[in-house]
Amino acid sequence: MQQDVLGKQLDLSALLHDVSNALKGASVIVNQLIEGTYGQSLEEIRPLLIALRDSHDRGMSLVEANRVSQEATPVILTRFDMLAFLQKTYDLFNPIAQYHSLKLHYQTQSSYRHGTQVKADRVSIDRMICNILTNAIKYTSCGEIFLRLLNQEDDLVIEIEDTGCGIPTEQLSNIFIPFWRSPNSSHSGRGLGLYVALCVAHAHGLNINVDSTVGQGTKFTIIFPCKDNVIWGVSSNGCCWRNIT
Ligand SMILES: Nc1ncnc2c1ncn2[C@@H]1O[C@H](COP(=O)(O)OP(=O)(O)O)[C@@H](O)[C@H]1O
Numbered sequence: 001m002q003q004d005v006l007g008k009q010l011d012l013s014a015l016l017h018d019v020s021n022a023l024k025g026a027s028v029i030v031n032q033l034i035e036g037t038y039g040q041s042l043e044e045i046r047p048l049l050i051a052l053r054d055s056h057d058r059g060m061s062l063v064e065a066n067r068v069s070q071e072a073t074p075v076i077l078t079r080f081d082m083l084a085f086l087q088k089t090y091d092l093f094n095p096i097a098q099y100h101s102l103k104l105h106y107q108t109q110s111s112y113r114h115g116t117q118v119k120a121d122r123v124s125i126d127r128m129i130c131n132i133l134t135n136a137i138k139y140t141s142c143g144e145i146f147l148r149l150l151n152q153e154d155d156l157v158i159e160i161e162d163t164g165c166g167i168p169t170e171q172l173s174n175i176f177i178p179f180w181r182s183p184n185s186s187h188s189g190r191g192l193g194l195y196v197a198l199c200v201a202h203a204h205g206l207n208i209n210v211d212s213t214v215g216q217g218t219k220f221t222i223i224f225p226c227k228d229n230v231i232w233g234v235s236s237n238g239c240c241w242r243n244i245t
């Protein structure tokens with residue numbers, strides 16, 4: 001019973017963490033509009049307005065989904081194109097990276113061996129990627145961030161790499177533990193972003209690997225293992241999933 005209550009509190013904290021990040025992103029974009037960073041005309045600020053709308057929509061969909069992070073059920077599965085999905089993520093985070101004087105790149109391949117169609121819980125996948133990308137921006141004081149969609153062998157792989165402060169080897173095993181934060185971090189945070197990311201990965205049968213070198217940067221690799229039916233993500237026989245497409 002007590003375990004149950006603690007689990008629910010953790011889920012709520014994780015949800016508030018992600019909604020608060022979406023709101024912070026929106027506020028960064030509004031600041032850029034006010035400062036005229038991108039110009040004054042409607043044409044010039046249109047990308048920012050779209051990013052603002054998408055950031056708002058992200059926050060809303062998180063609240064509406066009100067989804068627990070550590071459970072695989074109930075979730076809503078849809079089919080979507082990961083290439084286009086990440087392009088949207090890039091468009092949303094590009095002004096945020098720029099605000100922090102960082103250059104964000106979206107690197108893709110000209111073709112993918114088994115395509116880029118994914119069957120997954122879109123809101124949850126968004127939480128996983130946005131949390132890792134938010135960290136990349138937060139823990140990089142200058143340099144570049146790379147968002148990549150690649151084939152490695154037969155697998156579909158998302159990489160998020162930064163040129164930031166890096167994570168000491170002895171801390172790598174802690175980073176996914178809820179509420180764990182680096183003891184020498186000067187940044188604010190709640191220690192929940194990577195916990196959410198790992199829960200989403202487990203619920204979808206994905207692997208997350210981390211490579212990091214202190215003073216050089218960190219790379220998170222999210223692997224969608226190749227399936228026979230060549231649609232990435234959850235198998236069609238995923239019994240506990242509510243399938244709407
Ligand atoms: N890209 C990164 N570069 C350096 N350290 C990182 C990075 N991502 C995560 N970390 C470390 O892992 C910890 C846990 O991350 P997270 O769960 O997102 O919590 P938070 O960012 O709120 O501290 C962070 O406090 C930080 O020490």
Ligand SMILES: [Mg+2]
Binds near residue numbers: 131192
């Ligand atoms: Mg974080």
